[in-house]
Amino acid sequence: MALFQRKRRNILPGFGLSMGYTVFYLSAIVIVPLSMIFFNTIPMGWEPFVHAVTAPRVLASYTLSFYTAFFAALFDAFAGLLTAWVLVRYRFPGKQFLDALVDLPFALPTAVAGICFATLYSPVGWLGQLLAPLNLQIINTPTGIIIALIFIGFPFVVRTIQPVLEEMEQEIEEAAHCLGATRWQTFTKILLPHLFPALLTGVTLAFARGIGEYGSVIFIAGNLPMKTEIAPLMIMSKLDQFDYAGASAVALVLLCISFSMLLLLNAVQEWQQKEYRS
């Protein structure tokens, strides 16, 4: 109680009620369903759990899932920033059409995307045909996974940056220019710090989505043990052995790593925002 009393009273009324709602909805929508993973894992016991989640194939799949999601999110950061910039700052015919295209990865069933990519990059596909003579193989390699994840994560970055860019006044840039800043300085000292929190949010969303993505990836990954098996596939293959506990165990570890990464990113964002304001 002492802790509560020391806290400043919020000037906005209704904190208790709205907080209650928030906790209730978060529980119903997120916490309760996810806790099933936890409760499914408990009967397993510690040793089988450790055994299940540290099997070489499972470890390899974690590594693959995280690094492909990371590189895809990184690429999305650049591509998304540029796209958002063009969509906000320029006027051109067909702009609304382009704007709507950005959302397509949201709407398309991910399996469809996966099949499209696999067909496109296959040795007889449009792009695969061109790459085959160069000995560049995309399909059935981690590169293929990254391409699928770039597609899936792209709208997250664009859609989080767009509103922030829209609110930014162009006058600030003009002022910077008048004060003698070079274009590069304007970009790094004025634009980027302002956009950074939104960019980070978008990238985090794309990254988190990439770790869990299943539908589009399995069609292009090749699913070779130790090489191109993503973590969600390990969960599916454990389920196909009717090994519910093992599947939950792999899922639990995935969840814990993802959650701590999201927490970390949130912390970085908060720190960055404070830095920017001061």
Added chain:
Amino acid sequence: MNLQGIKKLTFAATLILASGIPGTFAEAAGNATLLNVSYDPTRELYQSENTAFAQYWQKKSGQSVVINQSHGGSGKQARAVIDGLEADVVTLALAYDIDAIADSKLLDINWQKKLANNSTPYTSTIVFVVRKGNPKQIKNWDDLVKPGVSVITPNPKTSGGARWNYLAAWGYKQKQTGSAEKAKTFVKALYKNVPVLDTGARGSTLSFAQRGLGDVLIAWENEAHLILKEFGSDKYEIVSPSVSILAEPPVAVVDKNVEKHGTRKLAEAYLNFLYTPQAQDIIAQNFYRPRNPAALKKYAANFPTIKLFTLGEVFGNWRTAQKTHFNDGGVFDQIYTP
């Protein structure tokens, strides 16, 4: 977010939800209904069988009956039934999946003794599909491990059909050499030649036929004929190995569910109907090997003689085969871990 944005998101969410529903589930109204939960490639087979059975049952009992079908990967379908999909009958790719349902007490553990021929009204086997003219000269299992031959087969961890493929290769070598050790080396060499492990048999078919991957596809005999029909017999041909496995996809009544629905009589009649000459003809027309010798003779042109061994001969039973080969840490995992 503005209203338009919300609308867009709702639309997207609806699409995603609609695409996420597993299997297909044809709902229809009628006097009596049965739900047949089956695996992927039997869609066309059971469509024909269901029409035939409905006529047969109408004539026999005067009752009209509608049979709903649900299709998906065999393991996934078994899980759906375990998790509460109220199937009256299950017709799956392998006995192990029905064993798993039996483990959850939905049907008797000795289910496979209840109908003739190990409760499998039809069989199939594992053959090869190659590109027209057979450019890599693939004639038998041994040709699959040659350097430079690229083999397409799905992942046995996630596909029931793929497990039959794996066991067929293993059994061939073990019968030939009498040594399980040599069989393991052979299977290991074979999977070295596999560039992609799709999660299901249909996925492998697409990789091979549509994406042009691989020189040879290991497939169910019925699926091989379907590829020739769908993608053109001018592009692909079927090669039958000298020895292969007798694949037995079993059928069973789900006791708990038929008791709940009061459909036991109908469900049993439905499965028994599959053994009748009429149904056996339909089976053969769909390129599954019928049990009935007369039907097999009638369609003999579709079914070349292959020396077939049973799963029991080489592996004992499905539970042991699953445990030794496909469970985590099993032989399949070992051949991939350095």
